[in-house]
Every structure is written in structure tokens, then in C-alpha cells.
Amino acid sequence: MGPSTPLIAGGVAQNLYDNFLNTQRGNPNKLCFGTRPLVQVVKEEKVVKGVTKTWEFLQLGPYQWITYKEALQRINNFGSGLVNLGLKKGENVALYSETRAEWHIAALGCFSQGFVVLTVYANLGIDPIVHAFNEGEITTVATNASLIPGLFAVLDRTPLIKCVVYTDKVEEEWKVKFAEKNVRLVSFEELEEMGQKQYNEPSPADSREDVAVIMYTSGSTGTPKGVMLSHRNVLSTTTSAFQVLDIRDNEVHLSYLPLAHILAFVIDNALLSKSAALGFGNPRSLSTSAVRNCLGDLEELRPTLFVGVPSVHDKIKQGIEAKLKAAGGLSRWIFHKAYETKKVALRAGQDTPFWDTIVFNKFKSALGGRVRFVVSGGAPLSAACCEFLSVCFGVPILQGYGLTETCGGSCVHELNTIDLDARSAGAPLPCCELRLVDVPEMNYLASQNPPQGEIWIRGNSVSLGYFKNPEKTKEEWTGEWFKTGDIGRLNADGTFSIVDRKKNLVKPPHGEYIAPERLETIYRNCPYVDHIMVYACSSYDELIAFVSPNRKALHDYAVANKLEEDIGHLCDNPQVQKLLVDELSKVWKKANLRSIERLHYVQLTPEEWTPENGWLTAAMKLKRNDIHATHADTIKQIYQKLQDRN
Template sequence: MSDILVKAVIGLIKAVVFVYDAVSFIPYYITFDPNSKLRQSRRQKAYPISDEDEPPWRSVDVPGGELTTTLFKECSTLDDLFVRAVRLYSSRDCLGTREVICEEDEKQPNGRVFKKVILGDYSWITYEQAYTRVTYFGSGLLAIGQKPRHNIVIFAETQAEWMIAAQACFKYNFPIVTLYATLGQDAIIHGVNETEVTHVITTKDLAPKFNGILKLMPKVTHLIVMTENTRLPQVKEKPDNVKVLSMKDVELKGAEPDNINSPITKPSRADIAVIMYTSGSTGLPKGVLISHGNLMSGMSGQCERIPNLGPPDIYIGYLPLAHVLELSAEISCISHGVCIGYSSPLTLTDTSSKIKKGGKGDVSVLHPTLMAAVPVILDRIYKGVWDKVNGGSVFARALFKFAYDYKKKQLENGYDTPILNKLIFSKLCNLLGGRVRLMLSGGAPLSNATQRFMNICFCCPVGQGYGLTETCGAGTVTEVTDLSLGRVGAPLICSEIRLHDWPEGNYTNNDTPFPRGEILIGGGNITMGYYKNKEKTEEDFVTIKGVRYFCTGDVGQFEEDGNLRIIDRKKDLVKLQHGEYVSLSKVETALKINPLIDQICLCADSNQLFTVAIVVPNHKNLLEFAKDLGLNGTDINQLIQNSDLLKQVQKKLAEFGVKSKLEKFEIPQKIKMVNDTWTPDTGLVTDAFKLKRRNIEEKYRSDITRMYS
């Protein structure tokens, strides 16, 4: 179809839509009530509660003027929450796992072999069945020597057994030490020895990581493997005093009459529930001490921002349970009778890397209504859809762009587009199962373009959350009725936030038009500090007028309606030679959605006049870009060394930076493309895919030096 014909057809469609808008104006106005939606979006959401120089800000919805500390009045601990849920939802499905029918090796065109799986349906256990397993497992741990208030490690991928083990530990007052499944042996040894655990819970796939290192963990007596098989994995060089048991073995032990009737040391709000090791974007990971009361407080605020949470909602769990975002999300869901179907990033969608071609990913089988995500996943969805659109016919591209722009305008004016949703966007909705009603993004900043894209194409609100491990993941969450972009919402009803003046960075509460400063989050969700690290605890945690605060290191501003916007990070702020301040993460967030980029790390030096960047290019789009430039070849290693291609990519990034409203001094003046993938296994990003900036700069030190020279 010629360009002239395409323009004529799209023009005709626009004319038809114009007439349709005129005819449907009154019924749509009555149906969608846009003025009410706009008022709700723009309503005052928070305000300062005193006349201090650095006043605390609180949500306008704080009940009775007091910050909340629990989800339900009758519950004071995490165990209380689960007991209540079992009482109310005993016969309802609780935890679901897909059956693995078989695994196959699939050879790729480049000769590499990938493991592919064929999966069946989800099989479920009810709340009552889950409670029975929790009780038996906790009783079994007690019977084999695990002591109350004595730490226990869970080193496992996200799955139903992780949550069963966790609930057992909450019930029997065993503080959980969480370690990311991607950790190497040195980090495992450090975490296990520092917390002095005797019992370690792991999986069959991760058990080999203990080969040869159990002898370096002198206090460990039991390695418990999440499997019901009688055949346990062989652990090499295992000391004779260490027993390897299956989770099933422990549950059977716990079900014995003498054990199931043993007295239980119930937890209190002040007891430690989790020692959560941060993912360590800078330096060594720190163990954050999280009490039952801390998590209860944090979840009370988070759940208030999720309308109508409860049956018949289905949540898909695939992010690491060793991360506070996923842990608090899953416990919150269970507390409200929501069933959780488990997945992984490798099997999430039909096109995920471990799903055999023609097979169905987990979302296509589960049809979740709720899901959490980190920006890197949403950015990939964003790029993937646009790549597919741009690879289509001229007419298909023009039609999609018209539909996209039209719906964007309608959403911003308080309307929706039910016909376009059904005819065009329903196919995209089906990529995530077709029923997602709310998505929560956390862990890092989400770009405006990606956030609006998800609103439009997946027909659901995307709430940005802001919190840290030290605040139980709780701080702010945007309201589902908020139509704005780029902000993280008002303080939760469990928290208050102060902006602490940072004169060195030129941020103060007296700034206009909005007060600015380092974000301090206070409330019952602020954790107990760092494990065996009193100095760092005293540095990062402060008490002001009886309220405990965590100093986040992030810089924010409260805008007119009480929404918080993250504008900087103290550690990411670099002053260039001429005095300009560059926020590294801000620039990366803006540039990483460029189709040519998969990952980017901005580098700046106070002794230099400009910034540079290390770029992991998108192979497919780079090859197409090179072809358009007349550069032949499919070898990525050769292409990324091509000086002409490098200059053109640099030019494209500069143009993209200008469109993203970056200042000239913020845009990298030189880039280095590398044929690497930054995954948690490489040690260059955390499990939440935050950059480990120091590690990246060290790995590419010679390239950075060369760009500056």
C-alpha cells in the first residue's frame, strides 16, 4: 500500500472517529464521568503536618491522624495474618505450581543448546492444605534442632515451597535469612557464617552450589532441599556431621504426634522475622533486620493503595522472594485471600526463553489480575511491542500510531476507548494473560514513556512504588486514579516523609516552586537497622521527635498536590568540571528506552567536562540500523567496533536525549558499545537489575579512560 493511500485511509478513519466522538459524546460523558476522574486524579493527596523548617508530610487519608501499624486490628504478627486468612479462606486455592511435563534440549542456529520446557496446567493447594504443610514443616524443623529466635537461611528461587517454608518460620519464630539465588559461593559462605545459621533451606538446582563449601560453614548441621523425591542431590565434600534432608522428610517428621504437640514459642511484633540481605548495588550486601511489626506496618500502607484486593484476584509470583517488594506483595495477597500462581522470568510469557516454541507461558495459563514488575521488564515489553509494530506494514504502523495517540489523549482527558481496546489493544493485553487490572512497578525509576505505554496498550493502571529494604519496601505508591506520570505518589498511610536540606547539592525546603531535599521516611515500617553493623545503622537511621526515620540518599520534591517526585540521588550526583551537576540514574532512565539500547551505564568524572557511557546494544535493532547505513555483516563483535556505526549510534542517542529534555552536558559525548549481557550472575547488576556501578566501571575501566583521553 502506497504512502498516499495509507494517508488517505488513515484520514478517512480520523474523519469517522471525529463523527463518532460527536455522536457518542453525551453517552460517553455520562458513562466515564471524566470530570470526576480528573478531580480524583488532581485531588490533594498529602500535606505538611507542622510549621517546622523541614516538616513531615503525611497522606490526607491517614485514619484518625495516626500512622497505621497493622493490616487488621486483631493481627499483630505475620503468623496472625496467615491464621486469619486460613480461617476465612480455608477451601480457596492458595498456592499454585505448573506441572513440568518434560524438558528438551533445543539447538540454536549459532550452535548453542538451550533447555526448553513443556509445562502443563497449574496444580493448587488450598489455604487449609498450605497451613497443614506450614505446621508440619515448622514442627519438623523444631524436631531436628532448629531453635526459636535462631536464624535460618532460605536460599532458593521463588516458588510455593519458599512461601511454605517462610510461613513455617514466621509461625515458629525462626528468623529467616534471605540470600539471592544468583549468589556465588563466596557470598553464600559470608551470609551463612555471619548469621551463624545451623539449618539451610535450598532447592535441588541450587544444592550443587554447596559442593566443597559446607566444610567452610562450621555451624551448619542440616541442608534441607525443596523436593519430595526420595533421591536427594549429592553434595560433594560434605562433612559427616551435616545431614541432607528433603522438605518432605522434615514435614513427615513434624507430623509425628510427639513433635506436632510440642510447645511453640510464638513471635511478638518486636521479634525479627527476616534478615534480608540487600542486593548490594554499592559495596558488600548488608543484612537488614526486619521485625514482624515492621512488615505489618509496611503492608498496611501498601494494601490501602490496592482497591478491592481479595478474591477473585490472582497474583503471579516470579520476582525474587529474597527481595522485599515480592515478599511483602505475596504476604499481602495471602492475607487477603488472593491465590498466587508461581512463575519465573524464563517461563513468564509465550516468548520467554525457556518456553518451547508453540507452548504457553505462565501468564497465558494463569490469567493473573495482579502482578509486580521491575522497570527493566516493562522496558523490554515496551521495546518488544514497538519493534513488532515498526516491523509491520506501513498501514499497520500508521493505524497503531493513530490508535495509540488517540487513546493517549482520551486517557489524559478522563475517558477510555472500549472499541479500540477490543479491536487493537486486546491482543497486547493477552501477552500478559488478558486480565491484569493493576500492575505495580518498583525497584528503580520507571520512564514516563514506558508507564504511559503500559496504561494504553495493556489497559491497566501502572502504579509506581517507592521504598527500600530498610523501609520494608513501603514509602509511597501512586493511586490508581492518578493520571500523571513520573511521580511515585504520596506517603502511604503507614509513613511520613521529611525532605532534609542538602545545601551541597543545592536542594532545600525553601526552593521554589516546590520544597526539595533528601528523602527521610519515618514510621513503624522503618526497620531495626543492619545486622552486626552498628556504625552503619547509626549513620543511616535517625529518630526525630519520637519517630524513627531512614535516610534514603534519594532527593525528592513534594509537588502541589502532595505527590512525591524523585529528582536525584546523592550517590549518583556528579559535579562536572564547570560546576554542572549530572544525575547518572536520571539520564540512564531517559536513554535506556531507546530501541538501540538494551542496557546503559553513564559515567562521569569531576575532572572532566562531559559524560561518557558504556552501552549494551540491542542486537536485532543494531543490525537493522547498520543495514540501513549500508554496513553489511551480522557479526556483532565486528559491528560494535565500527567507528562509523559508533558515530551514528552516538548521534541517535544525542537526538533522543534532546527529545527526552536532557541538558546537553547530561548527554554522553562518547560511548563504548560492548557485546555483553549484564545479569545478576555477572555481578554487574543486582537481582532487581539495578546497576552495580562500581563493578561496571571497574570492568570497563580501560574503555572509560580511553573515551576521556
């Protein structure tokens, strides 16, 4: 079940460096990388219940650009500098950095000399970083100054590290501390200058089959695994994207997602292959309301496409809904009238120029006004969010499907497809094939109409396996086929829908399987929810959930109902807990879920869920097993309450 044409192998380039070189040769003077300088940090104070609190906002300047020719010069100098540090072709270099132009310069610099890039998230946590650095035998790390303290914290456990290359400015005290550990601190500028003065000609990978990247997953269920991606893997995926997406030579892209995540890495490399202009941003500065005395990244850059993960899209939806709730009754009536009219028109393939002018163009202008389509990946996008964004922005919302092990891209919607309900993840890309394998214990069979089963994937985009982990590779692969653990359905139009999850399934006493991840995607549509973890177990029929509430929505409710506004008090308030159960029940009813999928209890948590406090991975996914273990006593108490009620 895949492409009828031969599998795409990645164009004419032998490696990712040659791919960039080819782009530069044809477009030396086009804008390549853009960065906004920090003007100042604006501090604002507000007295909350007698306590003065300070908020910090960024004030940023306009984008400053370098051309493809200038970028190539920096890339070559960086790679040459690494050779001067003593690195040998084939060695691993770690990129432990936030998303910025220097991330790509460092990565392509590594590729220019045949080094392998080992990626770790900037917020991965100490133990996983130690594991990745030691397993990868890392001697050299490229990072940014803000991460220097965290990097210093792992030096005693990563004895092979000898050199750290950093962006921005590092205080002298850190240079002294690193020197005491016999670790050399070198700035990006110093390394590039070193490479220029004693220049080493590029010597990129000799074969497409050579490993380009070892990408460490964020480890939602345990120790992170290093996924080995070859140059062929990446190039075949990016080349396939051109055939499905209307990627043009004049694209402008806002790069803000973590480049250690396969979605951002592949999208950026695909756009660089088409000589796009990449402007770099930050989740803290995307919108104009989040910065001071300047436009947000979206309105400043005015990108031609927008890429996000469901958590980003959910926050956009919640932000619009919050503004509508605060607007007058007439404004809300006009919006809902426009919304319903446009929804019907979109399903019929028609435009609504009147309502666009009156209502929707201002939403599109918040994305800069030039966005032609929106891409969502990393996790399933809910039907409610997909419909909402499609109507408000008036552009295609393209869902895709893939994993790090399949280089991110296995399926994606075509631009001319309208799927307001997010019912499918699109058709297979030309670089891979999909098959459905029976899962009889869950009653999913490829012989059914429509065919259903576990998705297996093979092709030029499928990873070489897990780094130094042959046992796990053998477990997850059968021959050429990677076993995803996802349950798919083949639709009549050739697209695939992700309908269930073989992993993380739970069978309570009633005997029916529960897929918490699918339910979380649906329940996230509740306006009072920021994050949610659905819990099911084999001992009890009832489902419960842990919820990190939307603070704005909860604060507004507290004010309207004259409740104590402190988040801790609100989370403990029985009235608020009942509110969440009732609101989530509305979502349950609207989504036509089964009775066994209804939530019976909600545990609210006052702390925001972050990778640092153990709720989320670096990829912003739930650390499900850790949460279960950490909150085992609370879970036990909740079920005791439910039993006492009965």
C-alpha cells in the same frame, strides 16, 4: 509530611504466621499456591554462520493448586520439622532459593516456630553468600536442587552449616559429597513428614517487635547489609497497601520476582492476607513466545494484577515495538493513530472502545486479559515506558517508592490516579511519614516552592536497622528517621517526586551535579539498549556510557545494512557505535536534558550483563563501583580519545 490519621501498625495479627492463620480460618478451601509441572525441555537447533546452536525452551503443564488449609498443614509440618532438627526459637534460618511455593511454605514454617528468616538472592554470588551465612550464624539452609552445587561451593567457608533442606531431586553423588562435609541433606518431603510424625505445636513470635526477616541487600556498592525487618514492619506495610490499592478477595497473582527482594516479599504477603491465589512463574516462561507447546505463565494463569520492575516493563515495551517494526506499514500507521488518540483520551479521563477493540485488546490479552492494574517498583520507571504501557494495556500503571529499609512501601499511586508521565511516586502510605531535609550544596531546600530536599522516613514500616552493624545503622539513621539519600519534591497534590540522588552524584569540572542513575532511567528508552551505565567523573566534562545492546534490534540493523552479524564484531564496528550515539542523542533531545547530560561516547559490550559476570547485582542493579574499577583502563582510553578529538 505524611498521613493525617494515626500511623497504621499492622492490624490485629501479632506476627506473620498468625496473619496467615487468620486468613486460612476464613478461607480454608480457597486456592492458595499454584505450580506448573515441567513436562519436558524442548531443544531447538539453528545453524548460525555454519555453527549449530541449541536453544532450550520449557514445556509446562497447567497449574496445580493447594488450598489454604493444605498450605497451612505443610507450613506447620515444616516448622515442626525444623524444631526436630534441634533449632531453637529466635535462631536464623537461611532461604537460598528461587521463587516458588516452597519459599513461602519455608518462610511461614519458620514464622510458625518463631525462627528468623534470613534471605539471600539465588544469584547473589559466593562471597556475599558466605558473608551473610557467617554473619547470621546459619546452621540450616532451605534451597532447591538446582542450587545445590553452588551451596556446596561455600561449605568450606561456612563451617556452621549442618543441614540443607531442598526441593526437587538431588543426585546421590551430592548426598555423598555433603555427607563428607558432615552436612545433612534433607528433602522438603522428609522434613514435613518428620514434623508431622513428631508434631510440635506452633510457637510463633511473641511480639510484633521481634525480627521476622533479615533481608540481605544485593550490595551494589560493597558488602551486602542485612536489613532487619520486624513483624510490625511487614504487617503495617501490607495493611497500608489495602487502604491505597483495591486489593480484592478474589485476586490472582503471578509471583515470579525474587522473593529475596522486598517488593516481591511484601506484595505476596499482602495478597496472602486477602486470600489471593498465588501462581508461581519464571522470567523464562512468562510469555507464550518463550515456551513451547503450552501457554506462557501470564496467559495460563490470567492474573488480575501484574507486578514488575522497570527492566521487565522495558522489555515488554521493546517486545511490542519490535513486533510493530516487523509489521507492515499500514499496521504501523493504524497503531500510531490509535496510540495518539488513546493517549489524548486517557489524559482527559476518557475511554476509547473502538481502538481498544481494533488494536489494544490483543496487548492486554498477552497479560492474560484480566489485569486491572500494573505495579512498578524497585527503581524509577521512565516516563516513556509508563506512557507506552498505560496506552497499550489500558490499565493504571502504579509507581511506588520505598527501600528495603522502609519495607518497600513508602509511597504509591492510588488506583484512580492517571500519571502517564511517571512524574510522581504517589503519596505516603499510612504506615509512615516523610520529611524533606535541606541539601544546600545541591540547592535543594524545603523552603522552596515546591519544597525539595533529601527524603527522610519514619514510621511503623521503617527497619530496626542493620544486623550486627551498629556503625552503619548510626550513619543511616538520625533518631527515628531513616535517611534515604534520595532527593524528593513535594507536589501540590500531596504526592512526592524523586528528582535526584544525593548518593552517587558527580560534579565534573563545569561545576554542575550529574546524577547518573536518573540519566540511565531515561536513556534506557533507546530501542537499541538493554542495559546502560552512565559514567561521569570530576576530571572531565563529557559523559560516556557502557551499553549492553538489545541483540534483536542490533541484529535487525546488521541484516538491513549488510554488516557482520556476530555480536562481538558489531560492538567493535564504528558504524554501530555511531548508531548508538545518534540514537541516544535522540532520546536526550526528546527528554529535554541539559547539554551537559548528553553522551559523547558509547562503549558497547558483547557479553550480556548478569550478576555472574560482575555487571549487575542479584537485584539486577548496576555494580557501579566494581564496573568502574574493572574497566578503569578502558575509561581512561575513552577520555584520551575524546581529548584527541578536541
